[in-house]
Amino acid sequence: MAIQVRPPQRDEMHAYYRALPFANGLPQWEPAAAAWHGGPEPWPPQRTPATAEQLEEWAEADVKDETFHPIATFADGACVGASAAISFDVTVPGGGTVKVAGVTSTGVIATHRRHGYLRRMMQAMFDAALDRGEPLAMLSASEGSIYGRFGFSPATFRARWELDRNDAALLPAAPDPGSLELVDAAQASQSWPVVHAQVRVQRPGELTPLPGRWDSLSDNADGTKGPLRYLAHRDEHGEVDGIANFRLPWSSTAANAGTLVVEALEATNPTAYRALWSLLVDFDLTRTIVAPGRPRDEPLRWMLANPRAMRITRQSDNMWARLLDIPRALTQRSYDTVGEVVFTIDDDHMCPANNGTWLLRAGDTSVTCVATDQQADATITISALSSLYLGGMSAQNLAYAGRITAHADDVVARLNRLFRVDPEPHNSFGF
Template sequence: MVTEIRPPRPDEMTAYYRALPYANGLPMWEPADAAWHGGPEPWPPQRTPATPEQLARWAEADVKDESFHPVATFVDGKCVGASATLSFEVTVPGGGTVRMAGVTATGVIATHRRRGHLRQMMRAMFEGALDRGEPLAMLSASEGSIYGRFGFSPATRRTRWELARHEAALLRAEPDPGSLELVGAARAKQAWPVVHAAVRRSRVGELSPLPGRWDGLSDDADGTNGPLRYLVHRDRHGEVDGIANFRLPWSATAGNAGTLVVEALEASNPVAYRALWSLLIDFDLTRTVVAPARPRDEPLRWMLTNPRAMRVTRQSDNLWARLLDVPLALTRRAYDTAGELTFTVTGDRMCPANNGTWCLRAEDGVSATSVPTSVPATRVPADVPATCVPTGAPATCVPTDQAADLTITLPALSSLYLGGMSAHDLAHAGHVTPHTDGAIGRLARMFRTDPEPHNSFGF
């Protein structure tokens, strides 16, 4: 028996897809209420298996896509496992961006599970990401018990909430100097990249869009879900600064009739944000507003006369993070609080260069505009732009022989990276062990960000 872990050749792409659940109409999510789904059922129905024509179209597009990096397991020439990474940039604390490998489309066929194939593919993808200068990997975990053993840990959250229209009164505010307009898909395709670019600059955890991100927007109906509708906000100068996609699906039951589902809403300022929600939560002939995959700390709650009226109906982790290069990743983000922390990482078998004791120092002042000198030059590709470096307190992270202030697991450090998780909770659970007084508090103050990190779309 000969096992190979390698990228599939173009003529092997059809067999590659056949190893993935979504191509075969198999379940892609564990049986739990999904916070990313706006319908009344726990999760949407499974797809039908892909046709040969669909597989051929996917192969043609993916082979040309320079951001798509597939890997597969072949046993005696047969493809039995498949995965891939997508090259993104993710906004980190301080407003800079970090190159990130987004792990996606992962599966091993049922007859070849429990043989270490997934671990081997993960190791190959990590090595490829490091070669491309991507010090961070992230994924959406379809099953919560799988990816922790590879060093991934939750880093962002999402919620699904509901609001009854009769309870949706807003506090008084200054009149909106801008305007709202319902537009078609063609206009929405133009507006979304503009709004997303503005939001991404300041939202920790937000991802760069891949080419064609909004090409699938359509005015056509989607079965009983009905067509997507698009609402645009313009400022007083006529520039687009907010947009929302929403549906008015048909329901066979009285309990779910009159529901408006907000599938996506982004605004680059509070005025546009309030204006979009003010229309959507008071739409004619509706009773309930449902918004899935929203930030956990939605500002709309604080605009309501009754904040309790916005009820969270589902909540889950969203992106899981995994640091591939600890010093490079930590020097690519900024820290609101200057300070010094010495920590030890042990037990990283997938990326052993992360193991050791490190001294992280965040200085007062303005960030440097070049690659930090503490990062080994061999780990930084020549084409990494200076704009990747955040503003705020510049940081260095170097190996040290000093006694550590604390010991932290790689998954815990990965959870803290974007600033949305609690250092105190992780320590209470045994993932962080302090060795000096005040070490956990210093860790918490240096890493935490407000608002919490959030990403508006998956991959």
């Protein structure tokens, strides 16, 4: 059997899509309660298979998109596996951004699994990302046991929480000098990029939106989910500094009636954040507020008179990270403390240039990461270092799990001081 792993040609794009679960109406997420889904059921229904017209629309758009890098496996000329990397940026500690290869839409058809095709496609995407100067890869894992073998590891988390309206009183606060306004989709689509651009630089883990991210916002109903509604906050100068998307879905059961689902909410300051939530948790003729895909350390909890009222009903990892170029990635983020650590990587079989002993030194004004022949303070797996990178993971927990082997008594504490950030990283949307 002749095997090729390469980008598909234009006339092969329809076959490329048909190797992907989402284009065929097949399961694309493990059957577990999804923290990104706001409905009462564990996960949304599967999509219907794409039509030939949809496949052609996708192909026309993707071949023109310079940020979209498809890869496919061909067995005797037939496309049996497909994936893609999307080039974008992610905010890292310190407010800077790093170029990322976002791995997405991955699948191998059922008759050709267990032949190593996914690994070969992943290797091809890693090599291409390094050629493009992208030192980091990220993905949202559809199944928790697949991507660790390629060096990926959880780097951000998300939670779905619920709050009873009758138990949602907020603590007193200073009067809001701004105002709230219900807006339509056209206004929301203009406000979202402005607000997100300001929020993103403050939030490690946040993604730079791809073009057209908010173009599809609509005022039209979406089946029983109802239409999206949009709530904006303006500061005392009339500028939008916070916005939320929410729904009031219909339910056939009394248990789920009167639910308000907050699908997205961002604010550039605490005043706007509090004002948006103060209305959403006390909306007329509702009983329960549900918010999926939220940070684990949601500040709203500490604004409630009863912080126990906010119940986390689902929680999961969100974005997984994978360092492709260790020195380039580590020197493009900042560190809150001055310090250094010498560590060894010896398990990276896909990006062998990462293997070796490295001296990471964070100074007052500069960061360096260079190969060294010094004795290592620790041996770290590539997946553990990838988890530490955005600042949301505990080096102590990784050491307990055997993913960091300490050779110096204080190295785990040093790693925690160097890498951790507060608040922890979060990304409000995926790709």
